Amino acid sequence: MTQTVAVLGAGKIGEALVSGLLRAGQAPADVLVTARRPERAAELHRRYGVEAVSNEQAAKAADTLILTVKPQDMGALLDELAPHVPADRLVVSGAAGVPTGWFEQRLAPGTPVVRVMTNTPVLVDEAMSVISAGAHATEEHLRRTEEIFRHVGRTVRVPESQQDAATALSGSGPAYFYLLVEAMTDAGILLGLPRTVAHDLIVQSAIGASVMLRDSGEHPVKLREAVTSPAGTTIAAIRELENHGVRAAFLAALEAARDRSRELAGGR
Numbered sequence: 001m002t003q004t005v006a007v008l009g010a011g012k013i014g015e016a017l018v019s020g021l022l023r024a025g026q027a028p029a030d031v032l033v034t035a036r037r038p039e040r041a042a043e044l045h046r047r048y049g050v051e052a053v054s055n056e057q058a059a060k061a062a063d064t065l066i067l068t069v070k071p072q073d074m075g076a077l078l079d080e081l082a083p084h085v086p087a088d089r090l091v092v093s094g095a096a097g098v099p100t101g102w103f104e105q106r107l108a109p110g111t112p113v114v115r116v117m118t119n120t121p122v123l124v125d126e127a128m129s130v131i132s133a134g135a136h137a138t139e140e141h142l143r144r145t146e147e148i149f150r151h152v153g154r155t156v157r158v159p160e161s162q163q164d165a166a167t168a169l170s171g172s173g174p175a176y177f178y179l180l181v182e183a184m185t186d187a188g189i190l191l192g193l194p195r196t197v198a199h200d201l202i203v204q205s206a207i208g209a210s211v212m213l214r215d216s217g218e219h220p221v222k223l224r225e226a227v228t229s230p231a232g233t234t235i236a237a238i239r240e241l242e243n244h245g246v247r248a249a250f251l252a253a254l255e256a257a258r259d260r261s262r263e264l265a266g267g268r
C-alpha cells in the first residue's frame, strides 16, 4: 500500500479510517488529512503524525481521496476540490445518500468514484462497509477501496441502487442496537435492578448474542427458539413485543431511514 491516501473532512469516521490505515502499515507520510478547524488539524497531526493540508493540496497530492464530510457539506467541498482533482484519481465518498453520479457531474470527465457506507464500529475495527462502483470505477478501484476499509471491519459490494437500503440497515444500524440496550436497561430499573447491574447484564447479553449470530451459522429464528422455553419467560416477553408491534415498527423505521437517505441526495 504505497499510494497516498487523503481523508478530507476528518471527523469521527474520517479519523477512524486514518487510524485503521496506519495500523494496517500505511506510513504516516502517505496519509494526508484535511479539517475545517486548524485546532482539529493540529490534533490529528499530533495524534497520528499525518500531515494536515488544505483540500486543494490534498486533491493535487493524493492518489485516493476519501470524502468524509456530512452530506450537507459536500457541495461546498466539491466546489473547492473539483478544479484540482486530476481525472486519474480515485474519489471515495463516505457520505449518506449522495449518489456517485452527483460527484461525476462535478469532477473531470471519467474520474472514478466509489461510494461507501460504513458505520461507527469502524472505531473498533468492526465496521460494516458497503461499497458500490460509480460509472467510471473499475475492479481495480473497488479493490483499492476494499483494501482501505477491510482493515477496519468487513466489506461487501452491492449495486448502487441498494445503497440507501444499506444506509438504513448497517449505516444507521448501530443506533438501533444502542436504543434497544437503553430501553432494556430502563426495564431493568423498572424491575428493581441497580442501573450499573442492568447495563452490564444487557451489554454482555448483546455481545454474547452477537457472537452467536456471527459464528454459529444458525438462523436467528433457531437461536431465538433455543432461548424460548414452553410456557417460559421468553415467550411471555415476546408476546408483549409482538402486541406492541415491534416487528412492524422496525419495518417502518428502516423504510423511513431508507427514504431519508434518498432525500439527502437532493439536500446539498
Ligand SMILES: NC(=O)C1=CN([C@@H]2O[C@H](COP(=O)(O)OP(=O)(O)OC[C@H]3O[C@@H](n4cnc5c(N)ncnc54)[C@H](O)[C@@H]3O)[C@@H](O)[C@H]2O)C=CC1
Binding pocket: 008, 009, 010, 011, 012, 013, 014, 034, 035, 036, 037, 040, 055, 068, 069, 070, 071, 073, 076, 077, 094, 095, 096, 117, 118, 119, 120, 171, 172
Ligand atoms: N456517523 C455515522 O454513524 C456515519 C456517518 N456516515 C457518513 O460519514 C460522513 C461523516 O460523518 P461523521 O464522521 O459522523 O461526521 P463529523 O461531523 O464527525 O465529521 C465531518 C468533518 O468534516 C469537517 N468538514 C466539513 N466541511 C469541510 C470542508 N469543506 N473541509 C474540510 N473539513 C470539512 C467537519 O468539520 C467535521 O470534522 C457523513 O457524510 C455521514 O453521512 C456514514 C456512516 C455512518
Ligand SMILES: O=C(O)[C@@H]1CCC=N1
Binding pocket: 096, 167, 171, 172
Ligand atoms: O444518520 C445519518 O445520517 C448517518 C448516516 C448513517 C449513519 N449516520
